[in-house]
Amino acid sequence: MTLDFSSEGENYRYSYRQQIRREPGSQITLPDSSQIRFNSTHLGVLAGWGLTPDEVTYQPGETITMSYTDQTLYAIYQSGVRFVDDLNKTDVFFEEGKVEVPTPASGDASAIFSGWYDQTTGKLITDPVSYTTEGKGAFFEALWKRLAIEDVTVLYYDQTKLPTNTQIGIGFSYSNTGNVNLSGLKAVLSTQSDYVRILRDELQLGRLSAGLSSTNNSRFATKSKQQVRGEANTFRFIVSDSAPAGSVIPFTLTITNDKGDSWSHSFEVTVR
Structure with missing residues (x-):
């Protein structure tokens, strides 16, 4: 099957054909408007695909069955927004x-x-x-712009049984779940508890492209969620020995970008 995207008019001409090879009887999904990269001010938008250049036979993104004979489908455009x-x-x-x-x-x-x-x-x-x-x-x-703060991890200790008078590290994983790249990312840890002294409350995270995931200290972003590992670039805090056993301490983790947008996640830890 051949998909013919070609079109021409005053002061422009686009010529592009795409070959699709599949077994006869198999299912194929035709391109939709989001996959057209020709200038829309010249073409308008994709109306559909035709067995002839002037009549729509299939809708954009429609799934059709591969024929037994070679077919050419023509992209048909229409004016509009x-x-x-x-x-x-x-x-x-x-x-x-x-x-x-x-x-x-x-x-x-x-x-x-x-x-x-x-x-x-x-x-x-x-x-x-x-x-x-x-x-x-x-x-x-x-x-x-969307950002998900996922796993907040207390390093080496059970967050339901935290010791006092000990430097404790916290890391986290996060994902860019939107379709806009985020830059200038910074994470801040805060609490209203009088029993906690935060030694390091701010981490620089840098940039995270749309659809990728990372952690507070990952070298590379990936498409799949990552595990929190290691003490590099982690939050640090101490719980006072005056905190009663079983005290629940609330924290808030906030990530901001260089445009002033912010995303927050609240969590709790418990003193043993």
């Missing part, structure tokens, strides 16, 4: 006339909306009032 938000599972399309830029909201407290972005043109909308359609349209995806 599309706003796709993967987090909220919304897809809003304006075919013509006035475009009303959506203002998404999320029930996830860790999600911070950062604007609408068209990868094909590099255009970012942060002020919905100022947007005007250019050319044939645009394909915008919602940008979300």
Whole structure:
């Protein structure tokens, strides 16, 4: 099967064909609008795929069965502006006339909306009032900054039986669960307990790309969650010997980025 993405018009011409080789009868998923990287002001948005260049046979992203004979499917484009938000599972399309830029909201407290972005043109909308359609349209995806603080680990000790008068280390793992790279990350540990003296309350974390995970001292970020290991770049604190046995001490771990966004996680430890 051949997918023909080609299109041409005044002052532009795109020529690209993709070959797909699969066993006849197997299932294949056709590209959707998010996989088109041609300039959307020239093309608009992907309307679908056709057995002929002027009529849609299959929808973008549709799963079809591989035929026994070689087929060519043509990308069919239409004028308009599309706003796709993967987090909220919304897809809003304006075919013509006035475009009303959506203002998404999320029930996830860790999600911070950062604007609408068209990868094909590099255009970012942060002020919905100022947007005007250019050319044939645009394909915008919602940008979300999200960070999950996962395992907070007390090194070498049971956090339900902490000793007093001992320097204790804490590490943690965290993941960038959004679709925006985060930079200038910094972690701060705090508590309101009078029984605790924090020796090191701030850690520099650097940058974490979208979809990756790390720990307070990992050398490299990975796609899978990492285990907390070692004492390098860890929080340090001491519990006073005046703390009664069984005292529950609350802590808050807050991570901020260089834009002033923050994500917090609360946890408790217990004095033995």
